[in-house]
Amino acid sequence: MSAARIPAPLLEAFTAGCLRAVGIPADDAASVAGLMTEADLSGADGHGIFRLPQYVKRIRSGGINLRPSIRILRERAAAALVDGDNAMGHLVMRHAAQVAIDKARSQGVAWVGARNSNHAGPASLYAKMPLAHDMIGLYIAVGNANHLPPWGGVDMLLSTNPIAVAMPADTQPPIVLDMATTVAAYGKVKTAAQRGETMPEGWMIDREGNPLTDPARAAEGFLLPIGGPKGYGLALVFGLLAGTLNGAAFGKDVVDFNADSVTPTNTGQLIVAISIEAFGDVAAFKRGVDRAIDTMHGSATLPGVDRVRVPGERSHAIRLERETAGIPVHAGLYAALEALGRELGVDMPTP
Amino acid sequence: MSAARIPAPLLEAFTAGCLRAVGIPADDAASVAGLMTEADLSGADGHGIFRLPQYVKRIRSGGINLRPSIRILRERAAAALVDGDNAMGHLVMRHAAQVAIDKARSQGVAWVGARNSNHAGPASLYAKMPLAHDMIGLYIAVGNANHLPPWGGVDMLLSTNPIAVAMPADTQPPIVLDMATTVAAYGKVKTAAQRGETMPEGWMIDREGNPLTDPARAAEGFLLPIGGPKGYGLALVFGLLAGTLNGAAFGKDVVDFNADSVTPTNTGQLIVAISIEAFGDVAAFKRGVDRAIDTMHGSATLPGVDRVRVPGERSHAIRLERETAGIPVHAGLYAALEALGRELGVDMPTP
Numbered sequence: 001m002s003a004a005r006i007p008a009p010l011l012e013a014f015t016a017g018c019l020r021a022v023g024i025p026a027d028d029a030a031s032v033a034g035l036m037t038e039a040d041l042s043g044a045d046g047h048g049i050f051r052l053p054q055y056v057k058r059i060r061s062g063g064i065n066l067r068p069s070i071r072i073l074r075e076r077a078a079a080a081l082v083d084g085d086n087a088m089g090h091l092v093m094r095h096a097a098q099v100a101i102d103k104a105r106s107q108g109v110a111w112v113g114a115r116n117s118n119h120a121g122p123a124s125l126y127a128k129m130p131l132a133h134d135m136i137g138l139y140i141a142v143g144n145a146n147h148l149p150p151w152g153g154v155d156m157l158l159s160t161n162p163i164a165v166a167m168p169a170d171t172q173p174p175i176v177l178d179m180a181t182t183v184a185a186y187g188k189v190k191t192a193a194q195r196g197e198t199m200p201e202g203w204m205i206d207r208e209g210n211p212l213t214d215p216a217r218a219a220e221g222f223l224l225p226i227g228g229p230k231g232y233g234l235a236l237v238f239g240l241l242a243g244t245l246n247g248a249a250f251g252k253d254v255v256d257f258n259a260d261s262v263t264p265t266n267t268g269q270l271i272v273a274i275s276i277e278a279f280g281d282v283a284a285f286k287r288g289v290d291r292a293i294d295t296m297h298g299s300a301t302l303p304g305v306d307r308v309r310v311p312g313e314r315s316h317a318i319r320l321e322r323e324t325a326g327i328p329v330h331a332g333l334y335a336a337l338e339a340l341g342r343e344l345g346v347d348m349p350t351p
Numbered sequence: 352m353s354a355a356r357i358p359a360p361l362l363e364a365f366t367a368g369c370l371r372a373v374g375i376p377a378d379d380a381a382s383v384a385g386l387m388t389e390a391d392l393s394g395a396d397g398h399g400i401f402r403l404p405q406y407v408k409r410i411r412s413g414g415i416n417l418r419p420s421i422r423i424l425r426e427r428a429a430a431a432l433v434d435g436d437n438a439m440g441h442l443v444m445r446h447a448a449q450v451a452i453d454k455a456r457s458q459g460v461a462w463v464g465a466r467n468s469n470h471a472g473p474a475s476l477y478a479k480m481p482l483a484h485d486m487i488g489l490y491i492a493v494g495n496a497n498h499l500p501p502w503g504g505v506d507m508l509l510s511t512n513p514i515a516v517a518m519p520a521d522t523q524p525p526i527v528l529d530m531a532t533t534v535a536a537y538g539k540v541k542t543a544a545q546r547g548e549t550m551p552e553g554w555m556i557d558r559e560g561n562p563l564t565d566p567a568r569a570a571e572g573f574l575l576p577i578g579g580p581k582g583y584g585l586a587l588v589f590g591l592l593a594g595t596l597n598g599a600a601f602g603k604d605v606v607d608f609n610a611d612s613v614t615p616t617n618t619g620q621l622i623v624a625i626s627i628e629a630f631g632d633v634a635a636f637k638r639g640v641d642r643a644i645d646t647m648h649g650s651a652t653l654p655g656v657d658r659v660r661v662p663g664e665r666s667h668a669i670r671l672e673r674e675t676a677g678i679p680v681h682a683g684l685y686a687a688l689e690a691l692g693r694e695l696g697v698d699m700p701t702p
Binding site for chain 2 (some may be wrong): 074075076077078079080081106107108109110111113136149150151152153154155157165167175177179180183205207208209226227229230231233234236237239240241244245246247250251252272274275276278279280284285288289291292295296298299300301302303304305307308309310311
């Protein structure tokens with residue numbers, strides 16, 4: 001598929017315009033559009049502007065509170081529970097991250113959970129927020145649709161509950177790990193289906209336990225967790241930490257936000273901010289991360305592998321490229337956005 | 352292999368006796384022996400009495416400080432860095448867990464790292480410590496030997512850096528996830544080699560990237576991370592959090608404690624205690640965990656699977672069985688322990 005390149009500021013302005021057009025106050029629309037564009041810049045293509053039509057649909061269906069009161073429900077010196085009041089998830093988690101950073105500055109570490117939130121884009125967005133404060137960020141979320149059964153089971157009771165960890169380096173880009181607890185995220189399956197490609201064995205199995213490689217048959221099977229029972233265990237405990245502990249949805253209570261645009265999702269997420277200075281010298285830590293990166297880069301490689309990478313490296317390179325060349329918008333998405341813009345009276349920028 | 356069954360209290364007394372015989376003060380010997388026996392009771396067979404000969408060897412080689420001053424080096428309200436002073440790792444992490452629990456009681460959450468520690472047994476031992484205080488425990492460690500290359504690489508720069516998370520339920524046993532970031536722990540490879548068994552594909556590859564299934568050839572290859580680049584990413588960030596952030600060994604600095612019994616390992620570990628009450632009602636959370644367990648148990652299963660389990664369930668069943676029937680000690684280990692006991696003047700209990 002061909003992809004038009006749109007400069008990030010133009011795409012961000014378009015996104016903000018659409019969000020304003022469906023009733024989101026200007027400041028909030030700007031915040032959400034900024035984070036969505038940051039997702040696209042970082043290469044999280046399934047979590048940026050790609051989601052705009054779905055967000056707009058949910059907003060128009062009354063599934064999002066446009067005048068939310070995002071507030072702290074419960075608080076300790078190093079912990080807080082934020083009620084998102086069914087706001088756009090980006091607003092909830094930006095707020096939660098700020099609370100975590102403020103508390104970690106004085107307490108060393110802070111853990112902030114959220115309930116009544118919504119889909120907030122890629123996990124890395126929030127894990128990266130503490131970086132500017134010489135902190136490490138850790139983010140965990142309950143995913144917004146169940147595609148994963150418990151290990152050995154066939155009932156889809158779990159989401160791909162992701163984790164992201166971001167830590168600053170000295171001269172190198174930060175290490176940013178952002179991963180689902182399944183071998184493939186469900187978005188990859190959808191992309192393979194769109195492109196008519198076959199999936200590798202190991203992504204999905206059918207209800208008999210046989211490999212499922214035809215993405216058009218995805219509805220007949222389910223995703224596989226990383227490391228079998230281990231990935232299942234991670235998805236389960238991440239779900240309990242980000243969902244149950246926060247009084248948010250988990251298991252059968254998770255609302256499939258692809259199929260249902262009305263029911264509040266009560267999405268649960270959490271962010272931990274860790275002040276490096278609480279454990280040692282900040283500059284020494286950053287040099288240590290640089291050294292770790294150099295060490296990994298220095299590894300000899302398997303046949304056919306050009307070089308070893310570290311998490312976040314590819315995303316950083318994509319960011320540099322897209323800041324200059326613009327964000328690629330594939331033809332199908334471009335048409336959908338153009339139509340959405342026409343409907344809302346917002347001009348989709350031309351490539 | 353046949354296994355003698357030894358009642359846990361007798362095995363614990365033997366372990367404590369051996370540790371005292373090589374110079375560990377009685378109180379510390381009792382603490383370490385108690386935790387090692389708890390590891391065996393919980394089914395972590397590679398992390399309990401199995402390690403005693405190796406611990407004794409390191410102690411006799413001067414590789415452990417028998418009169419350590421375990422102390423807090425750096426402290427914030429919700430964070431601390433503990434210096435283990437090259438003590439037995441069990442003593443360091445028991446101390447660190449207590450600091451984390453005390454801080455979490457007042458601050459809601461606390462994160463305590465350790466440096467200059469040593470091998471401390473299974474990760475679950477420490478993650479479980481907060482449970483008795485209505486807290487969730489999370490433990491991460493840098494492993495004590497590098498068996499994992501970065502993804503795409505062939506240089507073994509990472510350990511199987513494990514994570515454990517424990518959370519209390521109401522009527523059900525607690526959920527206890529304890530996992531390496533590799534598909535198989537290295538101990539499983541050793542066990543397969545001892546038993547002359549073939550390993551399944553997916554555990555290890557050789558330096559050409561081909562599956563390695565003969566455990567006798569383990570030295571020619573390396574472990575595979577769960578989910579390929581994802582498990583590599585987890586091992587890397589866990590190593591940086593538990594190692595580098597604490598000023599402990601990571602990467603090339605990790606001492607292979609199987610090969611070297613003298614050099615201080617400067618092992619890094621971390622524990623996080625999360626007070627449930629900081630986020631909501633404790634009883635409601637525990638009922639939520641029960642409900643999650645029931646939901647997973649209720650899943651229909653794949654052909655050939657009797658039922659779905661949750662993390663910690665097998666270990667809990669083993670514990671109940673072993674508390675009654677005793678801890679199984681395989682013939683080879685029994686002979687080694689008997690010989691060790693003879694040397695140290697401590698009688699190995701007879702089955």
